[in-house]
Amino acid sequence: MQALTEQDFKALVDNHPRAIMLSTPDAVITYVNRMFQAVTGYRPEEVLGRAPSVLSSGLHSPEFYQAMWESLNESGRWEGLIWNRRKSGENYPQWLTIYPVDYQGKRLYAGVFMDVGELAASDERLATLAYYDPLTELPNRSLFQEFLKARVNQRKDTADLFAVLYIDLDFFKSVNDLHGHDCGDRVLQQAAACIQAVVRNGDVIARLSGDEFAAIIELDTEDQLNAVCERMTHVFRAPVMVEHREYFLSASVGAAIYPNHGETAGELLQNADRAMYTAKLAGRACYRIYSASEIQHGQQQQRLSEALVASLKVAPEEFSVVYQPQYDLATGAMAGMEALLRWQHPELGAVSPGDFVPVAEQRGHIHELTEQLIRCIRRDLEACAVDHGRGRRLAINISARQIADGRLDGLLEPFFERVRQVGWQPEIEITETHLMNLSRRCLDKLREFGDKGVVVAIDDFGTGYSSLAYLHALPVNVLKIDQQFVQRLGQDGRDSRIVSAILAIAEALSLEVVAEGIETEIQKRKLQELNCHRGQGYLMARPSPLSELPLD
Ligand code: C2E
Ligand code: CA
Ligand code: CA
Numbered sequence: 001m002q003a004l005t006e007q008d009f010k011a012l013v014d015n016h017p018r019a020i021m022l023s024t025p026d027a028v029i030t031y032v033n034r035m036f037q038a039v040t041g042y043r044p045e046e047v048l049g050r051a052p053s054v055l056s057s058g059l060h061s062p063e064f065y066q067a068m069w070e071s072l073n074e075s076g077r078w079e080g081l082i083w084n085r086r087k088s089g090e091n092y093p094q095w096l097t098i099y100p101v102d103y104q105g106k107r108l109y110a111g112v113f114m115d116v117g118e119l120a121a122s123d124e125r126l127a128t129l130a131y132y133d134p135l136t137e138l139p140n141r142s143l144f145q146e147f148l149k150a151r152v153n154q155r156k157d158t159a160d161l162f163a164v165l166y167i168d169l170d171f172f173k174s175v176n177d178l179h180g181h182d183c184g185d186r187v188l189q190q191a192a193a194c195i196q197a198v199v200r201n202g203d204v205i206a207r208l209s210g211d212e213f214a215a216i217i218e219l220d221t222e223d224q225l226n227a228v229c230e231r232m233t234h235v236f237r238a239p240v241m242v243e244h245r246e247y248f249l250s251a252s253v254g255a256a257i258y259p260n261h262g263e264t265a266g267e268l269l270q271n272a273d274r275a276m277y278t279a280k281l282a283g284r285a286c287y288r289i290y291s292a293s294e295i296q297h298g299q300q301q302q303r304l305s306e307a308l309v310a311s312l313k314v315a316p317e318e319f320s321v322v323y324q325p326q327y328d329l330a331t332g333a334m335a336g337m338e339a340l341l342r343w344q345h346p347e348l349g350a351v352s353p354g355d356f357v358p359v360a361e362q363r364g365h366i367h368e369l370t371e372q373l374i375r376c377i378r379r380d381l382e383a384c385a386v387d388h389g390r391g392r393r394l395a396i397n398i399s400a401r402q403i404a405d406g407r408l409d410g411l412l413e414p415f416f417e418r419v420r421q422v423g424w425q426p427e428i429e430i431t432e433t434h435l436m437n438l439s440r441r442c443l444d445k446l447r448e449f450g451d452k453g454v455v456v457a458i459d460d461f462g463t464g465y466s467s468l469a470y471l472h473a474l475p476v477n478v479l480k481i482d483q484q485f486v487q488r489l490g491q492d493g494r495d496s497r498i499v500s501a502i503l504a505i506a507e508a509l510s511l512e513v514v515a516e517g518i519e520t521e522i523q524k525r526k527l528q529e530l531n532c533h534r535g536q537g538y539l540m541a542r543p544s545p546l547s548e549l550p551l552d
Contacts, residue, residue: 014033056084081132091202095113165255166254168213169236173211200217254275275290318345321339321341323546324536325540339394340397394425396427450476457479478514481502482516490522499527
């Protein structure tokens with residue numbers, strides 16, 4: 001066979017299936033092949049004579065390039081994943097090999113590359129896994145961190161604003177559990193496409209892990225961030241389609257702006273993550289922009305929750321119950337009492353149930369808390385003579401979130417039995433705001449309680465949105481007028497009208513009314529004039545230990 005000519009070699013390189021570029025040591029491009037144009041979008045005349053940095057995405061840090069040149073000088077070769085920018089402005093990952101070539105006594109550098117997406121199963125493809133998520137074709141966490149570092153570095157020279165978004169899908173786990181991992185994978189790809197649709201060319205998005213994504217968003221003004229976050233949560237409102245099936249996703253988004261919310265890449269990502277967590281706590285499917293005070297509040301809640309769990313487990317003696325009497329407003333006789341939980345922590349001091357009950361509800365410890373309440377009351381009842389104040393009611397507060405909990409019956413049934421033994425009638429109070437969200441099952445449960453002779457009261461009535469029609473359908477016996485209406489009684493006419501309206505509703509529906517938070521004689525007198533049945537408040541009695549109650 002004939003020896004190959006220089007011409008033949010040129011044809012070989014021109015038509016090579018990988019993009020090839022030659023440049024001089026002082027950074028001038030001297031040759032590109034056909035594939036180069038296919039990958040980068042640049043025609044040869046647009047890049048010849050220019051610096052290879054025309055291809056640069058600006059995403060990598062100076063240290064990255066420095067390490068590249070060091071490796072090239074030491075081992076005569078560099079190979080790795082690099083993100084470059086196409087002529088269209090799109091950033092893309094490419095697998096690049098650089099090595100020196102001596103040609104006619106001159107040193108040149110050859111760069112051989114192709115899109116990562118085009119790589120066949122090979123060692124190269126495996127090597128990209130260190131930086132690249134093949135499922136969504138996005139940078140992974142470590143590459144994202146590298147990009148973010150570079151962006152922070154760059155920001156020191158320019159004044160351009162940017163933000164980091166942390167995007168976490170809500171309830172994605174259930175897609176995996178219900179429909180399998182293949183389906184989960186496809187849904188993740190769709191989710192990545194949703195996110196991609198929101199950001200602009202040149203913004204970076206990455207998959208950090210499982211169902212967590214992040215983005216670096218370029219901003220013209222700080223105000224723009226709200227709109228971007230809004231779009232980011234909105235884009236998930238439409239269902240994603242996978243194999244003709246609709247999946248309803250939602251995402252919680254947290255955002256942090258450089259430099260106000262963090263001066264290093266690590267801080268920015270962490271604070272965007274924390275902001276995302278507050279979005280989750282706020283009910284998911286929404287966004288939160290980092291706010292130090294909100295995060296602090298969240299951290300306090302976390303500490304409170306941890307302390308509560310620990311105390312419930314190992315220090316039950318920190319809990320006790322106080323009882324606040326309720327009086328018949330017409331006769332002045334004591335008609336019943338409400339049990340209120342108290343928690344005395346060695347370091348935190350006396351923690352208000354107004355603080356720890358919501359934390360227990362949100363973090364899933366409310367059942368344990370009610371168990372503790374019942375234990376405390378049972379202990380108090382041991383010391384209580386049978387037939388002490390027969391016929392009175394003993395009310396406990398039950399979180400609406402607990403009603404459908406299967407464990408509640410087992411806890412309450414024997415307790416109510418014990419209350420009846422003493423001669424009292426059990427009552428449960430449920431806050432109105434939560435009542436509106438009760439499912440049919442919960443309402444059935446309440447009805448069951450009623451059928452078994454338990455009095456059901458709506459607490460804080462007037463603060464929620466109970467419609468009359470709905471109220472009629474609810475299995476309740478008692479309305480407790482919220483303190484805020486009672487306490488404004490006597491100030492002007494409006495609030496007495498609210499109270500009389502509630503009394504009129506109650507009358508029409510044959511419900512009993514208790515006014516709570518009575519602090520003054522004026523309030524009490526007004527309530528008596530309005531024919532309110534019962535009253536509870538500091539004026540008559542503060543909550544106190546059972547042994548100190550005037551039961552007779
Ligand atoms: P709530 O059920 O509306 O209880 C009434 C609250 O008002 C009690 O506060 C009581 O001490 C207070 N109060 C009574 N009379 C007056 C008054 O004249 N003036 C004023 N300003 N306040 C008065 P507490 O004990 O701090 O309880 C706060 C909330 O915590 C309760 O509101 C209830 O929602 C919840 N809670 C308390 N104990 C328990 C419990 O054992 N389980 C559950 N799930 N929640 C509880
Ligand atoms: Ca109550
Ligand atoms: Ca109340």
